[in-house]
Amino acid sequence: MSDSLFKRKGALKVAMVVGEASGDVLGAHLMDALQARHGDIEFAGIGGPRMEARGFHSVVPQEKLAVRGYAEVLRCLPELLRIRRDLRERLKAAKPDVFIGVDAPDFNLALEAALKKSGIATVHYVSPSVWAWRLERIYKIGRAVNRVLCLFPMEPALYDKAGVKADFVGHPLASEIPMVPDQLAMREQLGLPRQAPVFTLMPGSRKSELEFMAPLYIEAARILLRDYPDATFLVPLATRATMDLFDRLLTRHKAWDLPLRKLFGHAQMAMIASDVVLVTSGTATLEVALTKRPMVISYKLSWLTYQLVKRKIKLPYVGLPNILCGRFVVPELLQKEATAEKLAAEVKRLYVDQDARVEMVQAFTDLHQSLLADTASLAASAVLQEAGCRTA
Template identity: 45%
Template sequence: MASSAKLSLVTPPGVSLAMVAGEVSGDMLAARLIAGLRPHLPNARFHGIGGPRMIEQGFVSDVPLETLTVRGLFEIIPRYREIKGIQNRLRDRLLEERPAAFIGADYPGFNLGLEEQLRAQGIPTVHFVGPQIWAWRGGRIKKIQRAVSHMLVIFPFEEQIYRDAGVPVTYIGHPLAETIPLVPDTVAARTALGLAPDARVVTIMPGSRMGELKYLAEPFVRAAGLLAKRDPGLSFVVPMAGDRQRAYFNQIVAQAGLQGVPLTLVDGSSHTAIAAADAVLVASGTATLEVALFKKPMVIAYKVMRASWEIMRHMGYQPWIGLPNILAREFLVPELLQNAATPEAMADAVWAQLNDTARRDKLAGRFTEMHHSLLRNSASVSAEAVLRVIGK
């Protein structure tokens, strides 16, 4: 194990709250919670495992967030011992430290197991956000009942599910609904990216994880190439999560011989790239909700290792995987999964989204309704729930 993954046992006195976020989305959620808690606990120490947004709020990450990032069912196997070792060392440290509470920010495969062990030893646990037991693995509710002192949920329909299971729960709204404007400024976004105000823009979002790029970068770029042939005036914007992702993406594009596809890669700025778009081709995940909150037509695609897919496709409880479709309870936007996610199919679907004006207007209205339903002061509401758990 690299030295960066070692855990110090030196903890200064005062209120301590331990947190773990294992992915970019959890980092964003946890950062807002820390911001909500700071006015009430100005001298508290927040530490554990987190990313740059949490660190901006004064969080101390004992292990880099990237150490935990794994995608798919089988992809975790080679790294199981490493990740389990991190979990065990963190558990031992927290049992010695006795923080006021442990807060798991999403990442349920890691956090629920840790929470169960900590709660059994009398440490209050908060899980933020609720695992998607309404989508798959509903049997996980039994573990949640043992592991979680209080659940924070970000979708309105989840509250009753946990309440019925006897798990204390608070609906806090979705933080993205607060950070994304109700009326996005497309012209300003295009200006920021150096695009003409009247450009036709397709934003390509193959994911921030290396595993996502491995399976989606090439077909997404091939789809862009097909669209460019239909309309050479199209502009393609691809936000990159970091230097590592950019280098890997470029490697995949070069290996596939696709350097001629007219792509503009931008560092970060994913919200600007979405706001600038007429349509978005996006990997399934939190980014699909971001696109919906920006009121943009989209095509959702998803590909993983074949063995993982064969298991996962039999475990779902509903016909949708994209968050906008799940919230709407219908196929508002197309989903192209695994073998169906071909460059040709994606290009056709994006082309339809670009050119169906009536459909675009209808989507904007539905996404606006969705935005209002998710809008709460999430930092304040979640902080109040945590303060109740720790008796402050």
């Protein structure tokens, strides 16, 4: 790593750390909005490919932070701690005008606390899911950051009660995705048949998720193919590393004969074109909801991680669409329930049950309306205020 994080004298120095693919999207949108409001900005820290394409200087690959679950994190913990320690010292020396931790609270909050203590303004972009589990984290968050930017409308009130500055900025995907996506136009763009079944498989953006979920989804596709021999299965993958891993899993499970069409990125296109999406629980589930596509949510963790997590979950559901709607809109098949046979059966049910599809799409439309705001602009204003800029 080079000695200096920031090169240009006089530029506004904005440091950011992004933990995974969804944060890379948020970070890229925020960079655009900040540059539109304040022309001379330099960005550095840890970012993904979208951010790097906009000139972000990432000191290590963003994928290094994309590790899920307690058991899995333990294996990578020494390297993660080293990365955070080295970055903390470099940031304290560089003294950026503001630091933005984009999601990744397990990595970012401790980093933010150290930077705030050293006099650097800190913003956490995307509130951790305090409304779902471990509400007491709000006080730790308040000690670590000057401001929290919230994507969901019910979150700021929770922070207000704890005396923490927080703003609802909306969800960027709500503005990006049309209220009524054009499925037929997207199929034409992707060269897909207008009438034949199209199912999208989204096993996850992290390599550890693919190891758990992709074999299940591959086998579910086999089962669905028996009933729908003319079906196409789209598999959008976020990075070259996850695409290579998925190829290895196809070889391991002797599945190259399946009509799978891999896409490098283009997840939204795949969602819009599909009849039903089979998706691993996470941010992608909200994206599917905003594209108004019926979906089945699934997730599997290692036994140890699941035992630790399940005691802390306050809500009866884990999928974001269900949490935000406050009810089971989307079927969830988790842990032992996540079998290829059950996944295929739920996908088939949603494909044939028109009433269930209509009900789900209406719930997703209502959800979409509730999340609309000029997210990047609102977030940029808050960040510039914390950085002490008059242009905010």
